[in-house]
Amino acid sequence: MPRPPRKEGRRSYDQFCAAARALDAIGDRWSLLIVRELLAGPRRYTDLHADLPGVSTDVLASRLKDLERESLATRRRLPPPSSAQVYELSPRGRQLLPVLRALGEWGAPALTEPRPTDAVRAHWFALPLLARIEALHTGPGTVQVDLDQGEFHLHLGTDGGPVYGEGQTEAPAARLRLDATTCAALSRAELTFPEAVARGLLEVAGEGELARVLGGG
Template sequence: MSRLRRMPPRRSYDQYCSAARALDLVGDRWTLLIVRELLAGPRRYTDLHADLPGVSTDVLASRLKDMERDGLAGRRRLPPPGAAYVYELTERGRALLPVLQALGEWGRPELGEPRPTDAVRAHWFALPLLRALDGEGLVEVRLEEGVFHLHVGAVSGPVYGDGPAPGEPDARLVLDHAVCTAVARGELALADAVRDGRVEVSGDGALAKALREA
């Protein structure tokens, strides 16, 4: 019997309702935030733990096992010289992107000013910026907190990633934390920030041109 089959059955609301069924799978604490991290592509357990401050190792391991069992994520071993195990979303798991986008949109009014206890990672701004960009292409974003890149309009594979863009991006955006936070909170449109000179846009791709001409 496989390791996954020996796991106890997941808890259920036992309600014949699609929302309840969905919450059976993703309603536990941390699950959707793990999905957020895995939207960047395959991640090692140690990387996930580093970018989910506050989660215990036991809870993270338990949630990942639940996600494997429920068909939201899988685990595989990288070929040498990596030889490490990584977790990645299945097609079913990746279909949660619009759910996270809608949840982020709904939660905008709750952001307010950062609290002293709030952790910050540059790539946590990826999903809000994806909502602000139309079209398709590779975008590199530079903040004081770090650099990440976006695969705007991607229908498969990662939708964002840490670090510089892999290859020449269609657009590069340079902006400060205050501007990015205002965009994330819905207080400032990205196009308005570009027009006001608060976002530096470079690149020859269609996305860069659209932002400069908006």
């Protein structure tokens, strides 16, 4: 049987294999990191470029077009007075969350001390930390996380919406104050939340079950 034509400008593994098909769609350099950023919700091109240090404008534009072509992301304009153009994940694009979580789990042992050339963004800790918190608390809730490098918040129990966001959020169920080293240790499950509190490495504030669970109370 003749092979179907390849999509213009794209290379394919040309293998009848689910993993190969997935890599055809999302295996290019930067693609999954763009998805990581879009898991926070709609983002402007300038915001994506700022939080993906090292990517060129041409490559970023090309990868965004690829994500749109694969129906993994969409582009729209915000209503006035903003009228800014934003990119956001489609429902199929949001299904990549477990993929990014699995990659983070696999790569976590290599994440010890930052290299001199490493860029750091606070929200890059969001997905691995979210996985640890959801292992302790299965219900919905919002957690504010304050690091020296910046602030972000986590959305627990979301159904198809953003799983994290940058900056502050109103009325979080729990607020965590810690440094990046402690955050990384919690994300790698080398340290439990109660242990971090007992050692003075983590401050937990808030009322209710979620704050109690994270604080070890």
